[in-house]
């Protein structure tokens with residue numbers, strides 16, 4: 017069996033589960049260590065490098081990192097990565113003097129961004145320091161995209177949004193508010209821009225085509241309704257509210273409704289819990305606020321009498337699996353739910369009525385623009401898409417990741433270089449050994465359980481629409497949560513030539529990661545059968561060494577539940593193992609990573 | 613020495629034995645031996661064997677003398693009884709403990725210094741009595757604890773770390789054991805758990821003294837070029853002649869029994885061991901030929917390994933001496949101390 021190729025960053029990167037899962041590949045373990053050392057500003061800036069909005073994301077991120085976190089495989093709960101990010105943002109103090117500060121020497125290139133959501137703002141963040149002139153055209157009267165217009169202030173305070181958007185605008189972005197782009201042709205022909213980035217999001221809420229839909233003004237489209245609440249146009253709602261759909265938008269709608277006067281608020285779901293789209297923590301928060309979640313009810317029609325909404329009829333469904341393994345529903349009966357308002361939260365989609373179809377920007381059959389997955393360029397050179405506009409609704413951190421990638425493309429495009437010759441990622445691996453039993457990281461396993469976020473009490477919540485619900489971790493919680501991180505970026509790096517096959521590392525490993533096996537050739541199954549503990553997650557990498565000097569057997573490490581305690585390294589008499597800290601060096605526009 | 617303790621966190625998929633215990637439940641305190649010491653690997657093999665046999669730790673008495681090897685009982689079976697005796701006196705303590713409580717599973721750990729120098733007489737008599745115990749000799753060819761002096765198992769010509777050759781001929785513990793009537797004799801290597809663990813499993817089920825000589829390199833004082841007990845030397849010169857598969861009582865024998873190469877030997881308590889010849893001319897049931905074979909190969913510088921000799925027919929000390937079945941602690945006071953009249957009667961017998 018060939019030894020695992022560990023010469024490129026991908027192998028090590030993948031072992032850092034959180035960083036690998038993060039679309040922007042934020043260096044999570046390193047910033048958690050910085051928080052542990054009280055270096056909040058350093059932690060914040062490290063975060064900002066890749067995710068641009070640590071304060072915003074520390075409250076609202078979809079957290080793909082957490083389900084990936086190794087801690088969740090070792091015990092039950094992942095590290096509260098997102099909450100720790102917020103700690104750094106809250107406690108960092110003044111950092112303005114450590115951000116790129118203009119005026120920058122102009123390079124004469126002009127970039128237009130359509131929309132001022134997180135995708136466009138990231139493009140601006142990356143390109144402004146390089147001397148680009150970046151103009152952001154925004155339809156609404158404030159920047160931030162859905163972060164401002166849809167994410168309720170009780171989850172994301174305005175001050176946090178203003179601060180982090182401010183850091184970017186202050187680099188000299190040209191923000192044009194209340195300026196919708198109504199013709200792409202005009203923008204391209206008359207704007208004089210060298211490149212256009214479309215970060216207009218997925219602004220159209222899906223409607224429900226059911227009888228009675230348009231017979232009452234009390235039926236609302238969720239994202240429009242949230243926007244009108246955010247901008248102060250809607251300040252109340254009826255006592256009985258039905259929210260249709262069970263995604264994240266539905267959660268924000270029902271919780272907002274509770275604050276605007278809704279007393280009996282129900283979320284109506286077609287299916288049962290395992291199929292809900294909303295994140296578990298959002299469901300929990302909604303239920304804590306007294307929202308009832310009704311499962312297996314499909315909307316049938318709106319009941320409107322004398323122009324007044326009475327409520328809705330639903331089909332009560334029973335689900336089963338047919339012979340082909342498909343989910344089938346059967347209607348048991350039809351039931352009526354009274355309501356004063358109904359809010360539709362069944363999804364959103366992109367809408368490009370302002371892009372002419374004859375200007376070289378191709379759209380596919382479903383009306384989506386044709387966009388390259390890597391370069392973000394459309395079929396028209398110099399026009400790029402990112403964020404929700406590119407492939408439909410995702411989330412903030414994906415919008416940021418798209419923004420970084422698009423900025424690299426725009427920079428290459430403006431410099432006349434091919435877009436596919438992208439700067440590669442680099443890496444650094446440095447030993448953490450400081451002394452006989454000393455490491456530059458805390459290697460002891462801390463058995464603390466995940467810390468619980470404290471919420472302000474319900475009465476205060478419902479009295480103030482904009483009061484942030486989550487209090488944030490206090491110092492003791494932070495200290496405990498930081499210690500739960502397993503430092504997955506401090507890798508066990510093996511040097512086969514030094515191993516004397518004494519088994520010390522294998523015997524000491526508390527979680528049975530290591531095995532020395534006779535070379536099984538290409539037979540992966542034979543190798544798996546020999547592992548010291550069953551291979552629970554075949555998607556987790558195996559690290560296979562070259563032949564060991566004395567017997568030509570192989571050292572195999574199942575990375576799955578390694579807690580990075582370094583005991584293998586401490587017990588190795590020949591330093592065949594070393595604990596080395598990995599830094600993923602990511603390229604950004606105009607800033608290639610160091611060569612590997 | 614390691615500063616952080618092995619944390620209690622365990623692999624979520626770790627196998628549980630019949631007692632519901634995992635491997636981790638058979639550990640002891642953190643080892644204080646040098647990193648890479650063969651003795652630690654034997655400790656790990658003992659842990660595996662006890663886990664596989666679902667031995668309840670509190671039914672075991674760990675016994676040892678003095679030396680790095682004799683320190684190791686602290687590092688396994690934290691829930692067992694233990695006794696660190698004076699240098700070389702482990703067999704006497706084991707004999708007493710066994711006589712007092714036949715139900716204890718005796719697990720003795722000793723070194724080449726502890727057993728072949730100061731304790732040679734002790735070891736020989738325990739073997740001769742066929743005391744029911746597992747006797748592990750962790751053999752590194754030096755006095756590790758006292759900084760690496762040659763021991764009684766150092767081969768002629770084997771060099772010290774400073775480069776001086778040994779000039780006094782060694783005692784081979786396997787030949788010694790065979791010659792004084794041992795009923796279970798094995799030799800293995802700390803760096804080969806595939807061989808060692810089943811041997812230990814069989815040893816723990818043997819009805820008599822199971823003698824296991826385990827070559828166990830001392831990384832600090834005897835793992836250099838010129839040593840005949842280094843990892844590299846043992847790997848190069850080791851000669852496995854018979855492979856032992858331990859078959860638990862409940863398991864059927866699955867592999868075909870090939871006459872001539874495979875023998876199934878029943879052990880105490882329903883378990884069996886399947887012995888497969890690796891060397892054609894070797895017979896683990898023939899003491900005289902086994903002795904000759906080991907001696908011949910020793911002369912050629914080869915280290916013969918495997919479960920080298922097994923004889924389940926000889927009675928253990930308990931049968932020979934007629935020791936009492938019930939542990940002494942469980943006997944009523946009147947039986948243990950029958951009073952002056954009974955003593956007088958005994959004395960009267962010998963007048």
Ligand SMILES: Cc1cc2nc3c(=O)[nH]c(=O)nc-3n(C[C@H](O)[C@H](O)[C@H](O)COP(=O)(O)OP(=O)(O)OC[C@H]3O[C@@H](n4cnc5c(N)ncnc54)[C@H](O)[C@@H]3O)c2cc1C
Pocket residue numbers: 076077078130131132133134135136153154155156160161162163166167195196197198215216217218219239242264265268370402403404405409410411412413415
């Ligand atoms: C209710 C709700 C809650 C959400 N909660 C979360 C959450 O907690 N965490 C998370 O990660 N994600 C959340 N999301 C998703 C997240 O907000 C989006 O994925 C993200 O904002 C997309 O960023 P973007 O820059 O692509 O577009 P957007 O944020 O949608 O920004 C696009 C901007 O472009 C403007 N625009 C559109 N068309 C034009 C035009 N023609 N001319 C000028 N301007 C235009 C829009 O007004 C808007 O300001 C939520 C979404 C919704 C609807």
Ligand SMILES: Cc1ncc(C[n+]2csc(CCOP(=O)(O)OP(=O)(O)O)c2C)c(N)n1
Pocket residue numbers: 678679680681682699722723724725726727730750752754755756757758763
């Ligand atoms: C009566 C007595 N004599 C001498 C010593 C010194 N001493 C301690 S350990 C040891 C030798 C141990 O050698 P071995 O049994 O091979 O153990 P190792 O450390 O090599 O595992 C000696 C001579 C002692 N502790 N007690």
Ligand code: SF4
Pocket residue numbers: 508524525526527528529530577578579580581582583584585
């Ligand atoms: S660092 Fe080494 S000893 Fe610790 S869990 Fe990982 S492989 Fe095992």
Ligand code: SF4
Pocket residue numbers: 514515516517518519520521522584587588589590591592593648
């Ligand atoms: S502890 Fe070191 S020398 Fe011993 S087997 Fe492990 S890697 Fe090899």
Ligand code: SF4
Pocket residue numbers: 644645646648649650651680681752756757829830831832833
């Ligand atoms: S001195 Fe030798 S025998 Fe003793 S612990 Fe160290 S390596 Fe093992």
Ligand SMILES: [Mg+2]
Pocket residue numbers: 679723724725750751752753754755756763
């Ligand atoms: Mg010794």
